[in-house]
Amino acid sequence: KKVSFTKEQQALMKVIIDAYNKHQIPQDVAKKLLQDKYSTEENFLLLTEMATSQVQVLVEFTKNIPGFLSLDREDQIALLKGSAVEAMFLRSAQALNKKMPIGHTEVLEERIRKSGISEEFIKPMFNFYKSIGELHMVLEEQALLTTITILTPDRPYVKDQPAVERLQETALDLLRKMCVLHHPQEPQYFARLLGRLTELRTLSHYHAEMLASWRVNDHKFTPLLCEIWDVQ
Numbered sequence: 001k002k003v004s005f006t007k008e009q010q011a012l013m014k015v016i017i018d019a020y021n022k023h024q025i026p027q028d029v030a031k032k033l034l035q036d037k038y039s040t041e042e043n044f045l046l047l048t049e050m051a052t053s054q055v056q057v058l059v060e061f062t063k064n065i066p067g068f069l070s071l072d073r074e075d076q077i078a079l080l081k082g083s084a085v086e087a088m089f090l091r092s093a094q095a096l097n098k099k100m101p102i103g104h105t106e107v108l109e110e111r112i113r114k115s116g117i118s119e120e121f122i123k124p125m126f127n128f129y130k131s132i133g134e135l136h137m138v139l140e141e142q143a144l145l146t147t148i149t150i151l152t153p154d155r156p157y158v159k160d161q162p163a164v165e166r167l168q169e170t171a172l173d174l175l176r177k178m179c180v181l182h183h184p185q186e187p188q189y190f191a192r193l194l195g196r197l198t199e200l201r202t203l204s205h206y207h208a209e210m211l212a213s214w215r216v217n218d219h220k221f222t223p224l225l226c227e228i229w230d231v232q
Ligand SMILES: CC(C)c1onc(-c2c(Cl)cccc2Cl)c1COc1ccc2c(ccn2Cc2cccc(C(=O)O)c2)c1
Pocket: 024, 025, 030, 044, 047, 048, 050, 051, 054, 085, 088, 089, 091, 092, 093, 095, 096, 100, 108, 112, 115, 221, 225
């Protein structure tokens, strides 16, 4: 089936892909994954640094989403706070599914498994990582899925939901075409991708409990994480 993109859609895809490629975790932070300290405490500290760096990357990426900076300022904050965990699950899924240099992936998985997260959350988390890996998303689909997650209108405290809906729909139209283009044999592929967004919401509920149990064990977060996750 022939897929054609409008001029606007081509421009939008280019902006989103450039932003997605530009904002990677700095190599020195990612390299720290390979240092040889593996205590639960050390793993937690490394993952905290990773998450903090990832939030900075996420904010920069979000600012490049066309139309985002024209939204009401408080709504911009509400969208970032409401989507940060889900965007990081997507990003960590891509990192664990071989986006990272060989060796980093196993180390990263090991550190997540041994960072004080209880088994009841580890299972669904790694099921999600596996389900993302099985989709074999191309970069455009990964970047658009992250964009669609950020532009979710029904996050808490969003005032002008229709404005967010209009931006999200533009990204959804583009993603639908991308799926037909890159997965012509799988007519249900787009629906499968959107199904992952539902799974992300469940994971972000688990994440709130993960944070609570880390805090009970007196684990400290960085100021940026405290601000975006409303903790401490
Ligand atoms: C505060 C910390 C302990 C934490 O709390 N919840 C989670 C948490 C967890 Cl444990 C899982 C999923 C989401 C969150 Cl917020 C985390 C750890 O968060 C992250 C964040 C990003 C992560 C990771 C792991 C990988 N990445 C992405 C990554 C790593 C290396 C390179 C690149 C790159 O793009 O180049 C990307 C962990």
